[in-house]
Amino acid sequence: MPSISRHKTVTVQIDTITVGGSAPIVVQSMTNTDTADVIRSVKQIYELANAGSELVRITVNNIEAAKAVPEIRQRLDKMNCNVPLIGDFHFNGHKLLTAVPECATALAKYRINPGNVGRGKRRDEQFLQMIEFAVKYNKAVRIGVNWGSIDQELLARKLDQNAQLEQPRDIAEVQHDALIESALSSAQQAEKYGLPHNKIIISCKLSGVQDLIRTYQDLAQQCDYPLHLGLTEAGMGSKGIVASTAALSILLQQGIGDTIRISLTPEPKAPREKEVIVAQEILQTMGLRSFTPQVVACPGCGRTSSDYFQHLAKDIQSYLRDQMPVWREQYQGVETMSVAVMGCVVNGPGESKHANIGISLPGTGEKPVAPVYEDGVKTVTLKGDQIAIDFQEIVDAYIKRTYTIN
Helix, strand or coil: CCCCCCCCCCCCEEEEEECCCCCCCCCCCCCCCCCCCCHHHHHHHHHHHHHHEEEEECCCHHHHHHHHHHHHHHHHHHHCCCCCCEEEEECCCHHHHHHCHHHHHHCCCCEEEEHHHHCHHHHHHHHHHHHHHHHHCCCCEEEEEEEHHHHHHHHHHHHHHHHHCCCCHHHHHHHHHHHHHHHHHHHHHHCCCCHHHHEEEEEEEEHHHHHHHHHHHHHHHHHCCCCCCCCCCCCHHHHHHHHHHHHHHHHHHHHCEECCCCCCCCCCCCCCCHHHHHHHCCCCCCCCCCCCCEEEECCCCCHHCCCCHHHHHHHHHHHHHHHHHHHHHEEEHEEEEEEEEEEECCCCHHHHHHCEEEECCCCCCCEEEEEECCCCCCEEEEEEECCCHHHHHHHHHHHHHHCCCC
């Protein structure tokens, strides 16, 4: 697979995680628990980290949340979960870190939104306070501009300037420029206040796919800060997944982006890990990173009126993902393995031979006989009602035999 030339950025260290430069693109996520609820927050952070989130952002919006952060960090450490925590601050971050300096030390990175720091002179003062904490405790900062909360003073000034032109530009163009200027001018101000250049990450999030693509293309031309990608308010279900994939894939293919988050709206009370899985699958299907063995499966047709192969493909994919936290510690390279679960004899044998390990089910109206291929060679033919169990055992044996023990 051809390599993708990455946009050149500086390297930012966030505890044990390296962002930017030639480092792998980092997957991150965010909790939706009340941070003051330590038990629920720790549980969700652990689940996100276990699913593969390499950075987890948490809301720090009041004094109770700020006081909870150090305990959350301590509990995670006792669980051997060392995922770095990012504090998401809006409006009152300067007050919270002043009141609870333990929160400032427990977090690995601060997220600051220039549009929600303050107004007028207070904006500069409050922004300065946040940067001073980052400098004091050697923390990284994400300057995170959002379309829905852009700096209104900056936007108003640029709109006024535009109105005075003989041929005023389209308002959308002015807003686009204001978004980028807000991010870059805030980063420059942070450096003026003493924050090192290699402690800054930039994001400019929008909810429109084409708007996001254009904004990040322009950002990449104007700075060498690492860029955090994400389509904000992407939505629920397939819409959110498709929109995020469409936007991020184009940018990633152009070498733009150092961290990503998929901002999916979960179903009520549904697990939060789906956004992590989608982010991983985008990177893996593009050949940028490997996280878990991938299952190749056919869509089904008139030859596969039985749903047996569908259940087998689903069960194998779930099994592989569930086992990865254990396998990752035991077997080096197992995340690159490909598994084929095919439904009939048309493309089944060929796809199975291309995969590391594959099974080709017979299809409709044929005897339940399924050849298994390992690295292109037929090794066994499975028969009867135990095909699924037998195939899973073969996958286990293949992993133990093929991948290096850590």
